[in-house]
Amino acid sequence: MIDIGVNLTNKRFDKDREDVIRRAQMAELNGLLITGTNVEESQKALLLCQQYQTEFPKFLYSTAGVHPHDADHVSIDYLEQLKQLALHDQVKAIGECGLDFNRNFSAPAQQQKVFSEQVALAAELQMPLFLHQRDAFEPWFAILTPYLDKVPAMVAHCFTGSKAELTQCISADMYIGITGWLCDERRGQNLRDIVSTIPLNRLLIETDAPYLTPRTIRPKPKSSRNEPSYLPFIVKEIASITGLDQEQIAWQTSCNAERVFDFPSTKEML
Numbered sequence: 001m002i003d004i005g006v007n008l009t010n011k012r013f014d015k016d017r018e019d020v021i022r023r024a025q026m027a028e029l030n031g032l033l034i035t036g037t038n039v040e041e042s043q044k045a046l047l048l049c050q051q052y053q054t055e056f057p058k059f060l061y062s063t064a065g066v067h068p069h070d071a072d073h074v075s076i077d078y079l080e081q082l083k084q085l086a087l088h089d090q091v092k093a094i095g096e097c098g099l100d101f102n103r104n105f106s107a108p109a110q111q112q113k114v115f116s117e118q119v120a121l122a123a124e125l126q127m128p129l130f131l132h133q134r135d136a137f138e139p140w141f142a143i144l145t146p147y148l149d150k151v152p153a154m155v156a157h158c159f160t161g162s163k164a165e166l167t168q169c170i171s172a173d174m175y176i177g178i179t180g181w182l183c184d185e186r187r188g189q190n191l192r193d194i195v196s197t198i199p200l201n202r203l204l205i206e207t208d209a210p211y212l213t214p215r216t217i218r219p220k221p222k223s224s225r226n227e228p229s230y231l232p233f234i235v236k237e238i239a240s241i242t243g244l245d246q247e248q249i250a251w252q253t254s255c256n257a258e259r260v261f262d263f264p265s266t267k268e269m270l
């Protein structure tokens with residue numbers, strides 16, 4: 001299993017980051033993709049990959065990008081800084097980037113500008129996109145449309161949209177990231193209804209730790225903090241809803257992640 005969305009730079013991991021990584025390995029994960037949400041966080045994410053390279057070889061990778069919440073605060077040369085980060089072998093995608101009109105922490109026009117620039121950067125560098133979208137599907141999709149065949153892959157991370165939106169993403173050949181949102185019978189019901197329609201070769205799994213702790217973890221953890229070692233609970237939930245085998249989901253999503261993000265092959269590591 002590969003967790004394609006871990007906010008490992010989050011301060012909630014400051015005290016025991018190494019233990020968190022170790023527990024992920026014990027839970028049979030083969031890799032983590034650390035999410036970069038702005039230039040500084042993307043630098044920190046890369047630094048973690050470098051720092052733990054010897055202790056956890058070929059296990060940590062990162063993304064470089066600016067989250068829509070941070071769009072108002074980009075520096076003049078942020079694209080150049082992202083480009084520099086993307087030169088490193090451990091950086092596997094441009095993102096997290098996208099649009100979030102749910103709370104508009106950044107002005108919508110600025111979100112669209114910063115998002116468009118990063119999409120163009122991904123095309124220029126021929127790197128996959130790690131995408132965020134909330135309450136902005138149409139403008140988000142419109143920005144991506146001209147680039148559908150110009151970037152190697154697009155990943156709709158933490159998908160929580162409608163059936164129509166899912167259909168549109170899949171028709172566009174996007175990959176769909178499923179989080180612990182699926183394990184929430186109240187707000188996750190819509191996702192539970194449509195998860196079976198995601199083709200297995202387009203499915204990716206992610207914890208979005210420290211957020212979105214699966215509500216299905218037993219025994220219930222004392223802390224509300226999510227971590228990558230809980231990824232199997234998401235696989236389990238997908239299996240129980242779709243009727244697919246857990247092993248098959250774990251295997252296929254790992255193959256997908258390896259292909260999209262150019263991770264070392266699981267086969268080689270077995």
Ligand SMILES: [Zn+2]
Pocket residue numbers: 096131132133157158
């Ligand atoms: Zn997100």
